[in-house]
Amino acid sequence: MGNFDERRQDIKTRALLRSYGRFIDTLGGRYISAGDVGTGADDLDVIGERTAHVVGRSAAAGGSGNSGPMTALGVYQSLRAAATSTWGTPDLTNRVIGVEGVGKVGSELIALLVRAGANVIATDVDVEAVRAVAARFPSIVVCDDVLDAELDVYAPCALGATVTVASTDRMTASIVCGAANNQLRTADVGQYLHSKGVLWVPDYVANAGGLIQVAGEKDGVDAQWVRHRVERIYDTVLSILDRSRSDSVPPGEAADRIAGARLRLERNGV
Structure with missing residues (x-):
């Protein structure tokens, strides 16, 4: 059972x-x-x-197991791409990253970030989850609200709708990239982030690693194939950010345009 x-x-x-x-x-x-x-x-x-x-x-x-690690890997690769676009390098050494939510995805993301040399600040409403992640990673800093800290990156990995006009005005981060679904409280927040010079990686791209894993499970592919596809999220995010710059639109709109074009090709059997 x-x-x-x-x-x-x-x-x-x-x-x-x-x-x-x-x-x-x-x-x-x-x-x-x-x-x-x-x-x-x-x-x-x-x-x-x-x-x-x-x-x-x-x-x-007969399944592929916990999708948390692959979801976290996709977020990590997305974050590296955003860092490349913002700072000219994917190196996260000494970057201050606030992880909001330390559950099955957030905790695995922290593992990747610590290994990469980032300085991690973490929070969660679940006290036991915070204690567990702090014991696992003694170097991280635990706080009540990561947006109170001076951040390079804000990584929302809990529930959605935490990115608002008000939270954007509070944050010091140059990048927003996390695993949470529906991160923007309203659609216009994407434009507001863009106008403030904050790079937001669209949530449905950043957290696609878990979906890639379970789609691979359905199609019967092996774990190596899945990992390779998840690691390629880095290239996908770079292409979205290139499109964002070339079209002078927020990354979310650029991602929607790319996805829409692919869906139209699929409907037309191309």
Whole structure:
């Protein structure tokens, strides 16, 4: 049965997850479920007892396991590309990086950043998660709010909508790049960041590593292929930032234009 997380039984029970799996199965593959905040490989194993349309399961259940490390690697590669665009080098040595959220992705990102020689400041609303990451990485600084610090990079890796006009005015960071979904509170914040000279790496690009992993799981490719594709996010981000400069638009709009063009080609069978 795996190591199903029995905590929070009031909202996440084995029966509920199995019921969810049965519902997914009625969609006949039109929707494929995966992990997100509050769910992990063990939960997905339980869902997979009732449907084949689920990815991110444990290796024991035939899946690719925790997608946190690959998501973090994609964020790291995105950050290196943003650093290259901003400072002329991907080297993060002594750069001050504020990581907001130290869960299964944020903690793995911190591991990569510490290894790269960055100075990491971290925060999370989960006290136990903060204690665990501080014990794992004694060199990091823990605080209540990373935006109170002088940062080179703000890395939102918790819940979304933390990047607002107000938080942009507070931040000292030159780069915003993290794993959180829907980072911008409203669409116009992307233009505001751009006008302030703050480089934002679009969230759906920066956090694509996990999706690449579970898509690879579905297609039956090996871990080496997945890692290679995730590492190429560096090149993808550079191309988006080049497009942003050439079109004189924020990176988010440049990414949307590139994605739109690809979708049109796919619809036209090109």
